[in-house]
Amino acid sequence: xxxxxxFMMIAALTTVFGGITVCFVLAFRKKPDRPEPxxxxxxxxxx
Amino acid sequence: xxxxxxxxxxxxxxxSAVGSAVGLGNIWRFPYQAYENGGGAFxxxxxxxxxxxxxxxxxxxxxxxxxMRAGLPTIFRRLSKRNGYRNWEWIxxxxxxxxxxxxxxxxxxxxxxxxxxxxxxTLGWGADSGRFFFKxxxxxSDSPFEFGSVNAVVLALTACVWFISWLIVFRGIKxxxxxxxxxxxxxxxxxxxxxMFHQVSLPGAAAGLNxxxxxxxxxxxDINIWxxxxxxxxxxxxxxxxxxxxxASYLPKESDVTNNAFLTGLLxxxxxxxxxxxxxxxxxxxxxxxxxxxxxxxxxxxxxxxVTVPEALSGMPGARIFGPLFFLSLFIAGMTSIISxxxxxxxxxxxxxxxxxxxxxxxxxxxxxxxxxxYTFRSGLLTLDIADYFSGNFGMLAGGLxxxxxxxxxxxxxxxxxxxxxxxxxKIGSVWKxxxxxxxxxxxxxxxxxxxxxxxxxxLPNYGGYPAAALFVFGWLMMAxxxxxxxxxxxxxxxxxxxxxxxxxxxxxxxxxGKP
Numbered sequence: 267x268x269x270x271x272x273f274m275m276i277a278a279l280t281t282v283f284g285g286i287t288v289c290f291v292l293a294f295r296k297k298p299d300r301p302e303p304x305x306x307x308x309x310x311x312x313x
Numbered sequence: 314x315x316x317x318x319x320x321x322x323x324x325x326x327x328x329s330a331v332g333s334a335v336g337l338g339n340i341w342r343f344p345y346q347a348y349e350n351g352g353g354a355f356x357x358x359x360x361x362x363x364x365x366x367x368x369x370x371x372x373x374x375x376x377x378x379x380x381m382r383a384g385l386p387t388i389f390r391r392l393s394k395r396n397g398y399r400n401w402e403w404i405x406x407x408x409x410x411x412x413x414x415x416x417x418x419x420x421x422x423x424x425x426x427x428x429x430x431x432x433x434x435t436l437g438w439g440a441d442s443g444r445f446f447f448k449x450x451x452x453x454s455d456s457p458f459e460f461g462s463v464n465a466v467v468l469a470l471t472a473c474v475w476f477i478s479w480l481i482v483f484r485g486i487k488x489x490x491x492x493x494x495x496x497x498x499x500x501x502x503x504x505x506x507x508x509m510f511h512q513v514s515l516p517g518a519a520a521g522l523n524x525x526x527x528x529x530x531x532x533x534x535d536i537n538i539w540x541x542x543x544x545x546x547x548x549x550x551x552x553x554x555x556x557x558x559x560x561a562s563y564l565p566k567e568s569d570v571t572n573n574a575f576l577t578g579l580l581x582x583x584x585x586x587x588x589x590x591x592x593x594x595x596x597x598x599x600x601x602x603x604x605x606x607x608x609x610x611x612x613x614x615x616x617x618x619x620v621t622v623p624e625a626l627s628g629m630p631g632a633r634i635f636g637p638l639f640f641l642s643l644f645i646a647g648m649t650s651i652i653s654x655x656x657x658x659x660x661x662x663x664x665x666x667x668x669x670x671x672x673x674x675x676x677x678x679x680x681x682x683x684x685x686x687x688y689t690f691r692s693g694l695l696t697l698d699i700a701d702y703f704s705g706n707f708g709m710l711a712g713g714l715x716x717x718x719x720x721x722x723x724x725x726x727x728x729x730x731x732x733x734x735x736x737x738x739x740k741i742g743s744v745w746k747x748x749x750x751x752x753x754x755x756x757x758x759x760x761x762x763x764x765x766x767x768x769x770x771x772x773l774p775n776y777g778g779y780p781a782a783a784l785f786v787f788g789w790l791m792m793a794x795x796x797x798x799x800x801x802x803x804x805x806x807x808x809x810x811x812x813x814x815x816x817x818x819x820x821x822x823x824x825x826x827g828k829p
Contacts, residue, residue, distance in 0.1 A: 267519045271353060
């Protein structure tokens with residue numbers, strides 16, 4: 267493969283998969299404990 | 314009032330949303346678009362388009378669906394009524410109806426893929442894959458009006474596709490769509506990665522990758538490249554047909570929509586890149602084996618899938634394993650998209666016409682199958698091509714533009730950004746508002762105007778070389794019928810539901826956001 271094509275391929279893959287990794291880490295990291303919702307509320311954080 | 318369905322888990326929603334976005338277009342459209350528009354240099358406008366239009370629009374649709382927690386007709390009805398405008402509900406019907414129109418020809422393409430899964434075990438297309446596909450299998454007629462007979466194999470397999478779709482959507486969001494997403498998407502990712510590594514290892518694959526990624530930066534000054542990039546992003550992320558809005562409406566109340574939008578957009582782009590590498594490695598290997606250049610063998614669309622890839626497979630080691638794997642990947646990518654296309658109308662009929670989900674899904678699938686029959690005749694490939702062109706270049710663009718103009722220009726998008734910021738980790742602000750209020754509508758207007766001008770220009774040949782009457786009947790007339798049906802559905806739903814303003818406010822105020 268030519269160096270410029272290889273560079274573009276690696277840059278594209280790194281950007282996309284790097285972005286996905288960051289988003290996944292942020293999405294599924296453990297959140298600090300939140301105060302209990304008042305009784306009767308419908309709090310339902312789905313993560 | 315019946316409790317609204319919800320996704321069982323965040324990962325289930327994500328996989329289903331990505332499944333909706335990833336479809337045949339990622340595999341047969343993106344690689345060809347990239348190759349034709351400057352190779353590696355195309356990736357620059359593509360990423361910019363994804364960041365400034367694709368992901369902001371996915372976020373817009375997720376926020377709208379999640380904020381309003383309803384199907385499209387209900388959303389547009391509430392937005393218009395609450396702000397004192399005439400009823401916009403018909404726009405909310407147009408997009409779900411367009412989705413079914415698309416699903417009808419999509420199911421027929423999937424029936425071809427279904428047939429090719431079996432065929433690839435024996436490489437049954439023979440030495441001339443082009444002749445096999447166009448003559449022996451489809452026996453394509455010379456004109457869209459020359460219907461000929463129904464292709465019994467295609468008809469039977471189309472019925473199977475509709476039956477599988479019905480079976481999944483019938484079981485509901487959590488028990489059907491989410492389960493399908495959790496099974497199909499990891500399987501698809503695994504198969505694509507296996508295929509990619511195998512194809513890249515073939516002799517000559519590097520020449521294909523060079524053709525795809527070699528950047529021609531001079532092309533970046535060409536405005537058409539940028540329009541192609543924005544168009545590809547818009548079509549690829551399932552925007553403008555209401556699937557993302559409807560899927561997001563089933564999210565639990567405290568769900569991070571911003572991060573979900575980024576993940577959906579990035580995962581869709583990842584599938585496109587992996588497909589591009591797989592397809593161009595295959596083309597490179599094929600060109601090397603035949604002593605040709607990649608330019609001599611490259612194709613886009615159905616010809617790539619049903620002619621070029623089979624031909625490439627015939628001369629490759631392990632073709633009887635990797636052939637079925639390729640077509641199975643294509644089938645799964647298509648199935649997850651067709652499932653999502655059924656959901657907007659299902660939600661609309663359930664809410665506005667008060668028909669149960671199971672009845673709605675059954676009626677939609679039966680109607681969709683009947684429409685699919687139109688594309689199973691000998692003229693099917695031609696009529697399908699026209700329907701695909703009009704639904705993508707006019708229907709989806711107009712649908713997306715309408716929702717942006719109504720929400721961002723007539724109303725203000727602040728209620729959506731406030732809502733997204735309240736429940737999400739990433740905060741959005743003026744950049745996002747600029748993208749959805751100014752940049753994306755402008756790009757959509759340019760694309761729509763260029764498409765309309767192209768169709769009516771006397772100096773340009775008709776699209777695909779089809780007669781004007783065929784474009785009128787299978788394109789314009791179909792679009793007009795969808796608008797008419799949307800208007801009828803609005804009238805009909807007004808009689809079936811008596812939704813008072815008090816009821817709307819009570820349900821809406823539960824969301825704790827600002828007034829839309």
